[in-house]
Amino acid sequence: MGEYNEKKETCGTICLKYLLFTFNFFFWLAGMAVMAVGIWTLIQKSDYISLLPSSTYAATAYILVVAGAIVMVTGFLGCCATFKEKKSLLKAYFCLLLCIFILEILAGILAYIYYQQCTPFCSQLNDELKQSLKETMTMKYNQPGQEKVTKAVDGLQQEFKCCGSNNSKDWEDSVWIKSPESENRLVPDSCCKTMTEKCGVRDHPSNIYKVEGGCITQLEAFIRSHLLIIGAVGLGIASVQLFGMIFTCCLYRSLKSEPY
Template identity: 70%
Template structure:
């Protein structure tokens, strides 16, 4: 649950730059599974202390449900891991040049500025991407060639000068930085999902053993 909340809360800006929702869905699945785990833990304690087969059956079903959720999160993370590069190449540049500083796209603007400052990059593939920006071409940029967030030292209208001494000129642009960042987090989500799923298997085995050891409930 902690990994899911961390992904959604701290990395939500970057999620808005992705056309697919698989990354976010994987995180939400972990959150839901975490909540159910806490509820299941309480139920498991009650079932064990009271030695009630009915509660144990419910506990087993919840463990199975958590197992399936965790496996699903791991599978989604793996699938998205395989297709992330193609998605970013196809959509990231278009998102940046068409939606940056546009009406009702404030979340995209915030995400792009954070991306360029945090990863010290400029543009999807290179700083020259910004020459096609709807914002730059409209004249609303006030003479800026790139957003101020491209600057090594960010000040108002520093983007008017796109010399390498002033802005980040990173080989591969922001697309490489963002891809590596998300891939690393997909590994974490996948590992947590599959890892906890394995723990649930052990829990289900112990539950079955305990269930068989209890006397039949009186009717």
């Protein structure tokens, strides 16, 4: 009977090891995906993110990169702890899982609250953008030494299919539009639905984007949608982590009578 119990316990431990290894493999992949999203945001979206008046939005991309790296390290540690059957490693792994779990729950809840109750966050964002984005567009667009801003504004207007900070009339105050260099353009060519050379000389709705609220509205919608995604992903991964913590506790208990 004693030999049967020992054999049964060993089989249970093996099953737990493979369950935990499978979890850690997918957890590691999730960390890689999170880090990839952060890196993609910094590379692909860095131009128009630089137009925002606060560095908070760019910081979220760096947070994703760091969080993804931590998750990958945690997943690797979990694999080592599982196959080496070291109780000390399992303890460290469980603590890291618990910390990440708590942070993801908090991040998910906060993102959801910001999404549902956008004021004063959105109103503050909108006011900042109205003041800063219009000034950036009108004062720096196509000016000497402002090539990065010019590229960012063009990319913003083309990607979000908008024209101007609040509306296309914002460009009436543009230093560049008022100068001879604009060659009688009323708006930049990037405002055009079909972008061609000097298409900005005609600001008819059939030619340029006349989006209600301008680029501010599009940016705000973009940020709101990402808050929702961040909240859903955070809560989703956190719920999956519960299984990892349960498997870790079960494996730890099964190793109590075994040597380190």
